[in-house]
Amino acid sequence: MxxxxxxxxxxxxxxxxxxxxxxxxxxxxxxxxxxxxxxxxxxxxxxxxxxxxxxxxxxxxxxxxxxxxxxxxxxxxxxxxxxxxxxxxxxxxxxxxxxxxxxxxxxxxxxxxxxxxxxxxxxxxxxxxxxxxxxxxxxxxxxxxxxxxxxxxxxxxxxxxxxxxxxxxxxxxxxxxxDVAGVALGGAAKNVLAIAAGVVEGAGLGESAAAALIARGFAELARLGSALGARPETLSGLSGLGDLVLTATSEKSRNFSLGLALGRGAPRPEKLAEGAATAGALVALARGHDVEMPISAAVAEVVDGRLSVAEAIERLLARPLRAEA
Incomplete structure (x- = not known):
């Protein structure tokens, strides 16, 4: 049958x-x-x-x-x-x-x-x-x-x-x-941003920082989505913002758990976290479309061992102030 x-x-x-x-x-x-x-x-x-x-x-x-x-x-x-x-x-x-x-x-x-x-x-x-x-x-x-x-x-x-x-x-x-491109991008980017959210939690940066991370991370996702022709309603829907909120706030997420370990300076979990494999490629994709993704770029460098968590935090906080939108 x-x-x-x-x-x-x-x-x-x-x-x-x-x-x-x-x-x-x-x-x-x-x-x-x-x-x-x-x-x-x-x-x-x-x-x-x-x-x-x-x-x-x-x-x-x-x-x-x-x-x-x-x-x-x-x-x-x-x-x-x-x-x-x-x-x-x-x-x-x-x-x-x-x-x-x-x-x-x-x-x-x-x-x-x-x-x-x-x-x-x-x-x-x-x-x-x-x-x-x-x-x-x-x-x-x-x-x-x-x-x-x-x-x-x-x-x-x-x-x-x-x-x-x-x-x-x-x-x-x-x-x-x-909107296949929008759905695909939401799933890819949220894994990378979830690692960043885990780092914020693991480093003890507080709930205010966690909320800011999710909001500014979503702004990165939206910028790249616009460049790829994704629909705004897709990015703010289940496969974009919805998936980001889930993955960036729960230890059941392998990506959040990886970030948590990095933020605490603990050994990395053994289970595969897709965001670790995706981070560098996501940033390269964004650069190819002249889109800046500073949070994702910091994640890529931390995951690859090219930047410490402390250095990543310092670099992001030193960025010049700009209009929110």
């Missing part, structure tokens, strides 16, 4: 989305991971104990390492880090059906190419309709059935609407959009 939705990437977010898709469709949902032994264990125990402990898989989720289970799927969710999205897209291409839509479920800017996820898909899968899922969402919340609203964007509104419908449940609400 062919699946309506298939998920590539068996991390916490991929597992949560597989459960969502199974609930939404009531049909088979392949959950595809790279490690055969691990996927066999998940299939037997019906729990992804390493990535999403305590959450049982929907009975329609099929854990597997076989990419051939993609054949016939209408919507293929690729839930991998942005830096590996191109390679994964190339790997799944031979298994995609003629009507498949590939949905990138990652947030970042590809290093080297400076491409956002939707552009990576377009280059890696020419002729295959692409879409992007983003917005304020933690895997654990989604897996527990807590109310979550996200944005599902595609250049073709019908594609965006069909993909949103395929994933909609009582508690998981995807809102469609055709």
């Amino acid at each position: 062919s699946a309506r939705v298939a998920v590539v990437g068996a991390g916490a977010w991929g597992t949560a989305l597989a459960n969502v898709a199974a609930e939404a469709s009531g049909s088979l949902v392949p959950l595809i991971g790279r490690d055969r032994e691990e996927m066999t264990e998940i299939a037997e125990r019906r729990v992804n104990a390493r990535r999403l402990p305590g959450v049982r898989l929907n009975r329609s989720v099929l854990p597997t390492d076989d990419l051939a289970t993609l054949v016939g799927a209408r919507f293929v969710l690729v839930v991998t880090p942005t830096q590996t999205l191109r390679d994964v897209a190339a790997a799944i291409r031979p298994h995609l059906g003629s009507r498949a839509v590939v949905v990138a479920c990652c947030k970042g800017v590809e290093r080297g190419s400076l491409a956002l996820p939707h552009a990576v898909l377009a280059e890696a899968l020419p002729g295959v309709p692409g879409a992007l899922l983003s917005g304020p969402s933690f895997a654990d919340d989604v897996a527990r059935g807590l109310p979550t609203a996200v944005t599902l964007a595609a250049a073709d509104e019908d594609v965006a609407g069909a993909a949103a419908t395929a994933l909609a449940t009582r508690s998981f609400r995807p809102y469609r959009s055709t």
